[in-house]
Amino acid sequence: MFKINDYVVYGSNGVCMVKDIEKVTLRSEELEYYILSPVYNDRMTIKIPVNNKKISMRELMTKVEIMNLIGEISKNEIVEIEDSRKKVEEYKAIIKKGNAEDLIKVINSIKLEENEKSLIGKKLNKTDEDIMLSARKQLYQEMAIVLAINVDEVQDYIKSNM
8 A cells, every 4th residue: 555645656647646545435435545646747636546456556666677677678679569550559558557668668669660661751640659758758757756857857867878
């Protein structure tokens, strides 16, 4: 169970702080809810049941895990699905889960496609651009919090530590 002031990754909402744990009585049953505040969106509050098994909420990575992850980036692992519609569905599912290793695969996959299209004078489609931005945003926000740097500095940090 998370505590007040803990940072967590909550699905595609990214890094959130547990602002409160609220008890609510509903039909004579007392339930606990996390009150989450997304770190990079101060206009949103999220209320989710503490004991909900469907919630994709996890602790932040450690600095050691981030350094290991940076080492994984250079392996250029990708999501290998040929059907473009199924690939987009898989990308969206990965973003919703928020697993850092899988986010890297999405970014690598789209970057590879972008490079291939560039060679023949084409650009990425809007859907792939949006997915890549979303995956990077989610990954970089978590890394920024753990590394105590600005989100804008994460990409340079990754490059200098590869």
